[in-house]
Amino acid sequence: MSETFVRRSRKTASRMVGGEMVVLSVVDSSLFNLNETASILWQAADGRTPLRAIVEREIIPRFEVDAETAYRDALDLVRELGDQGILELADRPIEENR
Amino acid sequence: MSNREQAIVTITIGGLPITVRANDASFASILNKRYAGYVSSGAEAPYLLEADIVAAMRPAEEVELEVHREGDEWLMDRGDFRARWNPRARRGVVTQSANPYSIDSALRIIHSLELAKVGGFLLHAASAIRGNRAFLLSGVSGAGKTTITRLAPSDAIRLTDEISYIRPVDGEYCAFGTPFSGELGVPGENAVAPLAALYFLTQGLENRIAPMSRETAVSKLLRNILFFAHDEDLTSRVFRAACDFVESVELAQLIFRPDPEVWSLMA
Numbered sequence: 537m538s539e540t541f542v543r544r545s546r547k548t549a550s551r552m553v554g555g556e557m558v559v560l561s562v563v564d565s566s567l568f569n570l571n572e573t574a575s576i577l578w579q580a581a582d583g584r585t586p587l588r589a590i591v592e593r594e595i596i597p598r599f600e601v602d603a604e605t606a607y608r609d610a611l612d613l614v615r616e617l618g619d620q621g622i623l624e625l626a627d628r629p630i631e632e633n634r
Numbered sequence: 635m636s637n638r639e640q641a642i643v644t645i646t647i648g649g650l651p652i653t654v655r656a657n658d659a660s661f662a663s664i665l666n667k668r669y670a671g672y673v674s675s676g677a678e679a680p681y682l683l684e685a686d687i688v689a690a691m692r693p694a695e696e697v698e699l700e701v702h703r704e705g706d707e708w709l710m711d712r713g714d715f716r717a718r719w720n721p722r723a724r725r726g727v728v729t730q731s732a733n734p735y736s737i738d739s740a741l742r743i744i745h746s747l748e749l750a751k752v753g754g755f756l757l758h759a760a761s762a763i764r765g766n767r768a769f770l771l772s773g774v775s776g777a778g779k780t781t782i783t784r785l786a787p788s789d790a791i792r793l794t795d796e797i798s799y800i801r802p803v804d805g806e807y808c809a810f811g812t813p814f815s816g817e818l819g820v821p822g823e824n825a826v827a828p829l830a831a832l833y834f835l836t837q838g839l840e841n842r843i844a845p846m847s848r849e850t851a852v853s854k855l856l857r858n859i860l861f862f863a864h865d866e867d868l869t870s871r872v873f874r875a876a877c878d879f880v881e882s883v884e885l886a887q888l889i890f891r892p893d894p895e896v897w898s899l900m901a
Contacts, residue, residue, distance in 0.1 A: 547866065549869070549870040549873040549874065551873070551874070551877040553848050553849050553852050553877055553880060553881070554847050554848030554849040554880075555849070556847075556849040558849055558852055558853075558877070560856070560869065560870075560873045562866040562867075562869040562870050562873075563866070565856075565861070565864075565869060567852075567853055567856060569849050569853065
């Protein structure tokens, strides 16, 4: 089974505001207000930790959800953020200088 | 060119003095009239904008404003004016015909660039001082900025009905008066006060203040900040400034009807 690695795009600025992660794309000034799950994934998206490990460490202990459902939902979410251009996805660790 | 042929006028907005030195002496009267209450003569300020006054430029409506950075310099072009501004050197040049509208646009852009360096911004908002505190009333065109300004009581000091000038002073956000007016066509008072609150305007059937979450406020705030340049570094700065601002200022929605009573909520 291939792994998925995620990293916050360098073309973004983000800040936790009022308990919600607010992300700005500096490319087109689009603004995203992330929900709790997306905020957790965003903060953990270091490009080195596999998504499955992030889900096991950060999501499953917080929510009453089985591992496979949690991972599937997280994958959908990061793909969506990837489509928006604010998260980078890869099947191997994402290098610092990439 | 001798000094006698030059126009030298210093325009101080938001506490930032910019000397405009034009190659056409008659331009001074245009500046003095347009920026009445904000001008002074005498020694040159630390910020200098050379105005190269030419016979004619293209009409403003023919070219969309473009602002971009080349090295240390910002370049602006709207057809009716071309300008360069170097924030590091605090120097720039604007080429335009002898009219107040072109330099007005150039100054707004220069101020927005300078404000971004210090965590401030220009905001689509009316603002006024009551009881030594400033209230910002923000909204897009048609939200009621000019209407609510017209309804202000006589003890209110009107800072602007269109574009508010905000920056931190000694760790506290302050609103400054600006000569940038909207439909009211009257420049704001050249005054400053610490901020009491930022209200986002919504016209309704009653006057009341409704709470607003900070995450919603930051989105609305960013939509109303004047933003001229598509530049990643500048965009990041403005975003950080907006986040800092919403974390330290009272924010709410002001639902109002066109009635002077609304000002009792801002006493």
